[in-house]
Amino acid sequence: MPASHIRRLADYDVVVIGAGLSGFMAAAAARARARSVLVIAQGLGVLPLTTGCVDVLADPADPWAALSRLVERLPAHPYSLAGLAAVRRGIDYFLGTCESYGYPFALAPGRNLLLPTLLGTLRPTCYAPTTMASGDLVNTTLQTAGTVLVVGFEGLLDFHPGLVVEGLRRRLPEVRLESTSVALPLPAENDNTPAMYLATCFDKPEYRKLFASRLEASLRGRFGTGRTNPDVVLLPAVLGLDDPVAAARDLEHRLGARVAEVPLLPPSIPGVRLATLWRRHLLRAGVDLVLDARVIGAGSARGRITHVDAQGAGGTARYGGKAFVLATGGLAGNGLCLEGSRLREPVFDLRMAPDVRPGTGSGPGILAGPDLRPPGYDNLFACGRILSGYDPYAEKCGNGVAIATGWRAGELAAGEAEGGAGGGASD
Amino acid sequence: MSEVVIIGGGATGVAVLRDLALRGIPAVLVERDDLASGASGRNHGLLHSGGRYAVIDPVAAAECAQENAILRRIAPWAVEPCGGLFVEVGADDPGYVPEWVLACRKAGIEAEEISPQAALEQEPRLNPGVVRAFRVPDAAVDSFRLVYGTAAAAQSLGARVYTKTEVTGLVVEGNRVTGVRLADIPTGEQWILDAELVINAAGAWAGRVAAMAGISLPVVPDRGTLVVYNSRLANRVINRLRLPGDGDIVVPVGTVTIAGTTAVSIDDPDDTRVPPAEVEQVVALVAQMLPELKDRRRLRSFTGVRPLFDPGEAVDAGTDRAGSAAGVSSLATRQLSRNYAVIDHARRDGVAGLVSLLGGKLTTHRLMAEKAVNLAVARLGVRAGCRTATEPIPAPPPVREERTTAGGGAIVCECERVPAEDVLQVAQGLARIDLGVLRRRARVGMGTCQGAFCGYRTVGILHSRGLVEGLQAETLLCDFLRERLRGMGPAPDGYQLRQAELARAIYTGNLNLDLGTGKGGS
Numbered sequence: 001m002p003a004s005h006i007r008r009l010a011d012y013d014v015v016v017i018g019a020g021l022s023g024f025m026a027a028a029a030a031r032a033r034a035r036s037v038l039v040i041a042q043g044l045g046v047l048p049l050t051t052g053c054v055d056v057l058a059d060p061a062d063p064w065a066a067l068s069r070l071v072e073r074l075p076a077h078p079y080s081l082a083g084l085a086a087v088r089r090g091i092d093y094f095l096g097t098c099e100s101y102g103y104p105f106a107l108a109p110g111r112n113l114l115l116p117t118l119l120g121t122l123r124p125t126c127y128a129p130t131t132m133a134s135g136d137l138v139n140t141t142l143q144t145a146g147t148v149l150v151v152g153f154e155g156l157l158d159f160h161p162g163l164v165v166e167g168l169r170r171r172l173p174e175v176r177l178e179s180t181s182v183a184l185p186l187p188a189e190n191d192n193t194p195a196m197y198l199a200t201c202f203d204k205p206e207y208r209k210l211f212a213s214r215l216e217a218s219l220r221g222r223f224g225t226g227r228t229n230p231d232v233v234l235l236p237a238v239l240g241l242d243d244p245v246a247a248a249r250d251l252e253h254r255l256g257a258r259v260a261e262v263p264l265l266p267p268s269i270p271g272v273r274l275a276t277l278w279r280r281h282l283l284r285a286g287v288d289l290v291l292d293a294r295v296i297g298a299g300s301a302r303g304r305i306t307h308v309d310a311q312g313a314g315g316t317a318r319y320g321g322k323a324f325v326l327a328t329g330g331l332a333g334n335g336l337c338l339e340g341s342r343l344r345e346p347v348f349d350l351r352m353a354p355d356v357r358p359g360t361g362s363g364p365g366i367l368a369g370p371d372l373r374p375p376g377y378d379n380l381f382a383c384g385r386i387l388s389g390y391d392p393y394a395e396k397c398g399n400g401v402a403i404a405t406g407w408r409a410g411e412l413a414a415g416e417a418e419g420g421a422g423g424g425a426s427d
Numbered sequence: 428m429s430e431v432v433i434i435g436g437g438a439t440g441v442a443v444l445r446d447l448a449l450r451g452i453p454a455v456l457v458e459r460d461d462l463a464s465g466a467s468g469r470n471h472g473l474l475h476s477g478g479r480y481a482v483i484d485p486v487a488a489a490e491c492a493q494e495n496a497i498l499r500r501i502a503p504w505a506v507e508p509c510g511g512l513f514v515e516v517g518a519d520d521p522g523y524v525p526e527w528v529l530a531c532r533k534a535g536i537e538a539e540e541i542s543p544q545a546a547l548e549q550e551p552r553l554n555p556g557v558v559r560a561f562r563v564p565d566a567a568v569d570s571f572r573l574v575y576g577t578a579a580a581a582q583s584l585g586a587r588v589y590t591k592t593e594v595t596g597l598v599v600e601g602n603r604v605t606g607v608r609l610a611d612i613p614t615g616e617q618w619i620l621d622a623e624l625v626i627n628a629a630g631a632w633a634g635r636v637a638a639m640a641g642i643s644l645p646v647v648p649d650r651g652t653l654v655v656y657n658s659r660l661a662n663r664v665i666n667r668l669r670l671p672g673d674g675d676i677v678v679p680v681g682t683v684t685i686a687g688t689t690a691v692s693i694d695d696p697d698d699t700r701v702p703p704a705e706v707e708q709v710v711a712l713v714a715q716m717l718p719e720l721k722d723r724r725r726l727r728s729f730t731g732v733r734p735l736f737d738p739g740e741a742v743d744a745g746t747d748r749a750g751s752a753a754g755v756s757s758l759a760t761r762q763l764s765r766n767y768a769v770i771d772h773a774r775r776d777g778v779a780g781l782v783s784l785l786g787g788k789l790t791t792h793r794l795m796a797e798k799a800v801n802l803a804v805a806r807l808g809v810r811a812g813c814r815t816a817t818e819p820i821p822a823p824p825p826v827r828e829e830r831t832t833a834g835g836g837a838i839v840c841e842c843e844r845v846p847a848e849d850v851l852q853v854a855q856g857l858a859r860i861d862l863g864v865l866r867r868r869a870r871v872g873m874g875t876c877q878g879a880f881c882g883y884r885t886v887g888i889l890h891s892r893g894l895v896e897g898l899q900a901e902t903l904l905c906d907f908l909r910e911r912l913r914g915m916g917p918a919p920d921g922y923q924l925r926q927a928e929l930a931r932a933i934y935t936g937n938l939n940l941d942l943g944t945g946k947g948g949s
Contacts, residue, residue: 119904
């Protein structure tokens with residue numbers, strides 16, 4: 001359709017493209033500064049590919065101390081571009097908001113939590129939902145006394161409790177570990193039991209009751225004299241979508257043990273919860289959301305983006321903005337695409353960064369300056385996986401970088417929309 | 428009487444084993460990796476009609492036509508009778524077509540011309556500029572299952588198979604080979620197997636085996652690069668109607684499409700690196716026949732190494748029957764024979780007890796084995812006729828029972844619809860669990876996710892049934908994922924980049940495994 005026929009629907013202070021974690025944070029930061037904010041997104045982000053924890057850095061000692069060192073050492077790392085103070089502000093806002101929706105996170109002071117995975121490996125993370133945090137077996141009294149019970153569900157191929165136990169045993173030889181599987185009523189027409197289905201089941205008290213009674217039946221006599229219960233029960237992370245904290249508490253009460261979720265293969269339920277929570281939060285905060293719409297073009301004048309054109313089910317519409325945030329993700333999120341053998345950022349055709357850390361597994365990304373501005377436009381800010389210079393998987397910083405850079409980009413965009421310099425918050 | 432020892436567990440080796448077994452001759456096969464891990468498992472999966480060779484190699488063409496029909500009869504479970512098309516597209520030499528039609532008729536290949544419109548109706552993704560099209564009886568073949576089934580048939584008759592068993596030397600007494608020196612690869616244990624006769628069916632590695640008896644064999648390892656697409660993009664095999672060259676065959680096999688190939692002579696047959704330029708070349712060429720192949724989702728790319736040979740050197744007093752392109756000695760490998768030779772080293776080199784098979788291709792592997800065993804029985808002084816062309820081969824596991832869709836059992840791999848039952852059926856028959864074997868036999872990790880989801884599920888199921896222990900499960904999984912990631916690396920398309928990113932997100936990110944993927948590492 002010729003550009004002149006595209007209807008200009010609305011104008012905003014800040015337009016965020018992308019509805020993953022970094023886009024959510026950017027929108028929240030701009031909205032917190034009383035700007036009018038629009039989020040346009042083609043998909044729903046890659047949060048369900050993550051564990052739903054907030055990784056800051058893999059460092060087993062103190063992730064925040066490691067972060068300070070990293071910012072000194074690697075000026076092109078997205079954390080450095082956001083700045084240490086903004087990282088703290090963003091993460092504080094993230095944690096506070098999650099808590100206010102009844103989904104609090106926990107941490108281990110001065111170190112990373114080490115949480116069990118579905119393979120029985122240990123994974124460092126800085127903040128975990130409380131439904132997972134009891135899985136941190138390192139710093140508990142379990143090392144001297146107590147039992148961890150890993151429970152699977154018969155028919156759930158994505159979680160094998162025996163494998164988890166053996167993996168954990170090699171890594172935590174002093175912890176007493178047991179495993180069992182519970183048969184639950186499952187949808188007969190399904191070949192595999194989807195985690196999503198189980199999560200909706202665990203939202204219901206009667207299903208939790210049934211689970212607890214079947215688990216107890218399968219354990220009867222298992223824990224011998226004087227003890228009838230394990231201390232910690234590790235479960236697949238399917239304890240509900242509506243109120244997982246209440247579901248976990250209910251199970252803890254029924255089982256007389258602490259309960260901890262272990263994230264499954266994607267889509268992970270904890271990731272889905274976060275995506276739902278943040279969508280709800282933005283709507284409540286007065287952010288407009290246009291989902292299932294792809295930005296197919298943009299207009300600019302004198303080095304500033306003036307509008308974007310988004311194609312959705314109802315046709316193509318134009319949205320004007322004073323500042324823009326690009327939060328479209330990396331390869332997995334479709335923020336980068338391949339044309340021939342060339343990687344490209346398809347919305348603004350931004351310049352790709354040279355590999356600044358060859359050999360480290362840092363993925364491809366766009367070039368961005370110290371204020372997260374890609375060269376070429378004064379009122380555009382980039383955040384999240386589209387940035388270069390880091391390896392979210394080996395460094396364990398994916399969601400941390402998304403929160404930090406998203407928050408900072410939103411602050412800067414809000415400042416830009418106001419006509420002022422910087423983001424209002426000084427570093 | 429001691430046994431015949433066959434070196435090499437490709438299609439030819441197992442066919443020799445079965446042929447010997449059917450003739451009542453005790454035989455053992457040794458393979459340094461897994462069955463079908465060389466060229467027999469690294470090819471298009473094409474059962475040639477013979478049309479490809481009609482003009483350049485009429486003998487090979489006629490043999491393909493015969494063997495194609497035989498394999499459909501004896502191993503129908505391995506063959507997908509999808510048929511094939513030869514298509515002339517613009518820029519092809521129209522003068523080749525009448526010559527080809529005549530050559531097909533002479534070789535006994537049914538080639539029926541259909542109109543370009545009919546071809547486009549049957550194959551909507553064909554280049555609309557198709558000029559002429561001919562239907563031929565090509566078929567797709569699951570070469571993994573064919574090899575496993577053939578080996579199992581021989582084993583049921585008493586023959587033995589040792590995989591992960593490397594030949595470290597030949598025992599030579601005077602001017603006679605009397606045994607093979609072996610090493611069990613996992614344990615390093617060394618042993619010797621006495622042999623009445625050794626049959627060297629090591630494919631691209633045959634030259635190395637012969638060298639152990641001090642014999643020089645003119646084997647030219649020849650690399651072909653192939654590209655796998657994630658769905659069936661044609662209904663039948665699509666061949667380019669011109670002189671055989673690069674990137675001129677597309678085969679729909681199982682749930683995927685395999686396009687190829689190239690022909691580059693290499694020094695080391697163990698070199699399975701995929702040159703990105705060859706991937707791009709294959710994609711560009713096959714897209715001339717099926718333009719969509721330029722942009723369709725790719726899964727991975729891989730290479731196979733053909734055991735070509737230079738008939739100019741091989742043809743001499745010791746050769747039972749050499750390739751019909753004899754005399755061509757140019758090193759341009761497209762001109763080397765795709766046919767085969769059975770070499771009696773007693774006559775050629777004065778070394779008794781050793782027979783080598785040179786060249787060959789999947790479609791005619793049974794015939795090549797028959798010729799080798801004919802020579803072997805003559806040498807052994809046994810009278811027994813070949814029965815491999817008529818005796819059916821039972822299907823190997825996993826043999827799927829008729830299943831109802833409801834409650835059909837858990838699915839390990841949604842991409843390829845692999846039931847847990849199939850994985851267990853194959854795994855329970857293995858002396859040593861190897862995810863590569865499970866992949867080749869049960870197709871775990873072959874599909875779109877390239878192991879990202881089914882990798883964990885597979886080791887989980889194996890572990891829950893006590894078939895592997897925990898540390899082994901982790902090691903198997905890491906090795907498997909590394910291998911799968913490797914195949915997504917060369918000249919990737921956008922989907923492969925995304926798929927590799929997803930695999931890293933899950934396994935390096937969420938499971939904290941060190942896959943050390945090329946660029947990776949922590």
